[in-house]
Amino acid sequence: MPSEAKFLWEKRLSNQALGGLAATDRFVIVPDRDATDASDIFHCLKAEDGEAVWKLRYFARGNLDYGNSSRSTPLIDGNRVYLFGAMGHLHCVDLESGNVIWKKDLATQFKPSGELPWGFCGSPLLVDGKIIVTPGAADASIVAFAAATGDLVWKTPGNLPSYGSLIAATLGGKRQIVGHDKDSLGGWDINTGARLWRLVPPRRNDFNVPTPVAVDGKLLVSTENNGTRVYGFDDRGMIIPEPEVKNEDLVPDAHSPVVIGGRVFGISAGLHCLNLASGLSSIWRNEDRAFQEYGSIVAASDRILVTTQRGELLLVDGRSDEYRLLSRLRLFSDEPGIYSHPALVGGRLYVRSSGKVHCLDLAAD
Numbered sequence: 001m002p003s004e005a006k007f008l009w010e011k012r013l014s015n016q017a018l019g020g021l022a023a024t025d026r027f028v029i030v031p032d033r034d035a036t037d038a039s040d041i042f043h044c045l046k047a048e049d050g051e052a053v054w055k056l057r058y059f060a061r062g063n064l065d066y067g068n069s070s071r072s073t074p075l076i077d078g079n080r081v082y083l084f085g086a087m088g089h090l091h092c093v094d095l096e097s098g099n100v101i102w103k104k105d106l107a108t109q110f111k112p113s114g115e116l117p118w119g120f121c122g123s124p125l126l127v128d129g130k131i132i133v134t135p136g137a138a139d140a141s142i143v144a145f146a147a148a149t150g151d152l153v154w155k156t157p158g159n160l161p162s163y164g165s166l167i168a169a170t171l172g173g174k175r176q177i178v179g180h181d182k183d184s185l186g187g188w189d190i191n192t193g194a195r196l197w198r199l200v201p202p203r204r205n206d207f208n209v210p211t212p213v214a215v216d217g218k219l220l221v222s223t224e225n226n227g228t229r230v231y232g233f234d235d236r237g238m239i240i241p242e243p244e245v246k247n248e249d250l251v252p253d254a255h256s257p258v259v260i261g262g263r264v265f266g267i268s269a270g271l272h273c274l275n276l277a278s279g280l281s282s283i284w285r286n287e288d289r290a291f292q293e294y295g296s297i298v299a300a301s302d303r304i305l306v307t308t309q310r311g312e313l314l315l316v317d318g319r320s321d322e323y324r325l326l327s328r329l330r331l332f333s334d335e336p337g338i339y340s341h342p343a344l345v346g347g348r349l350y351v352r353s354s355g356k357v358h359c360l361d362l363a364a365d
Contacts (some may be wrong), residue, residue: 005313005329008348008359009050014041018066020073020123020341021350022081023047027095028343028350029081030357031070040070040085043357044098047345050359054098060087064119071121073341075131077147082131086119090133092150102150110135110143114160121163121209125177128190132177134161141181142166142193152352156193159183164256169214174237178219180208185221187239197238201226209276210255215276218244224253224267228280245301247280247331254339258299260318265304267295271316271323286323290314296341305344307351309337313360331360 013029019031025047032041040060044053062068068086071360075082076095083091088106093099105121110134125132130144130153141158145151162180168190169178176196177188183204187196205224213220219239228250229243250257250266257266263283264274271291273283293309299318303326306314311332317324332338332353341354347363 002329002362003327006361008361010356010358011043011045011050011052012356013043013352015069016067017069017352018339018353019070020194021343021352022074023343023345023348023350024076024095024302025345027053027076028357028359029074029076029083030070030352031072031074031083031085031340033067033069037068040087040089042070042074042083042091042093044081044095047350047359049114049346050357053096053264056083056091056098056100057132058085058089058091060085060089062087062119065117068119071119071163072123075124075126077126077183077202080147082124082126082147084120084122084124084133086121086195088120088135090145090170092131092147099222102145104145104150106133106135110137110140110155112136113138114159116160120161122161122179123166125166125168127168127177131263132166134181135167136160136182139310140293142177142188144187144193152191154191156188156195158186158195164209165211167212167214171214171217171219171239172233172235172237174233176237178205178211178212178214182208185212185239187237199239199241207253209254209256210252213257213259218236219258220259220276222250222252222257224251227251228257228264228266228274230276230280245279246273247282247284249282250274250280254294255296258297260301260304263318265297265299265316265318267291267297267306271295271306273323283321284323288314294337298342298344305349307331307338307342309339311338311353313349313351331358 015033140155166179
């Protein structure tokens with residue numbers, strides 16, 4: 001990583017946003033809102049120089065806590081990108097041209113069973129040719145659309161959605177969708193949407209923002225009231241309710257931990273490194289001011305790259321038995337708070353400040 005930030009290009013945006021960035025070696029997809037805060041905007045930029053390729057804009061008025069911008073990360077699959085706004089608008093768009101292939105208005109079609117003060121937050125999940133999203137209606141808590149056509153494949157009854165994302169994983173020999181609804185952790189059948197199991201933690205009122213992590217046939221879950229724990233599964237793919245191990249110190253309310261090399265890295269009043277093989281015991285913890293607030297982590301096989309809420313970029317050794325900082329860059333000054341997850345492609349990091357998207361050259365000397 002360079003000793004000073006070297007930006008190859010930057011692009012001014014219309015408004016602040018929370019949603020993550022998605023990128024390929026050719027394109028960068030950036031969520032935005034218009035200046036009047038009445039419409040969602042998604043930009044497609046050239047990865048090489050930031051020039052505009054296309055822009056999708058549609059009316060999406062709202063009044064959510066923490067603003068009305070998209071919370072989710074765009075999903076790129078081949079020549080298509082799936083875009084999901086906080087008001088429930090889902091678009092399948094041709095990546096090259098920006099032409100809309102199909103679209104859905106989840107709030108109108110399925111009508112959530114209660115209030116969503118933060119809106120629709122989970123990123124779309126693509127699995128077995130289906131796009132999985134969470135409208136939170138009584139008869140359609142989770143739905144699956146055919147990725148190619150937008151046709152409804154299945155819907156399953158249940159609760160309001162959580163504020164995190166679903167994953168697909170094989171657990172207990174059963175391939176399934178896993179994640180949170182408003183008040184529980186669950187697994188659902190990929191083909192039918194039928195709920196397989198439900199687990200309510202002992203301490204209620206988690207926000208259920210952090211995304212679970214499947215690792216070695218088990219499930220790592222972190223929340224702010226119930227800590228970080230690892231669950232096993234029986235041979236039917238059902239969760240074993242009592243966690244195998246638990247850590248009470250890593251308690252993120254919005255950050256999603258990552259797992260590399262048998263270690264868990266997460267941010268919660270410090271950067272934690274936990275040992276999966278020894279009961280989530282602490283290997284080290286660093287309380288640098290950069291880790292006192294929200295941060296997002298991109299993991300490689302032997303290191304982690306942390307983008308902090310206040311605009312710093314820290315590269316940390318992922319194998320050392322003590323905290324070892326490899327590099328530190330100040331990207332932006334006086335930022336009100338960076339929540340948008342960056343995108344890393346090769347030696348380029350695409351990262352958002354409050355008013356711009358930037359391309360950072362990580363290979364620069």
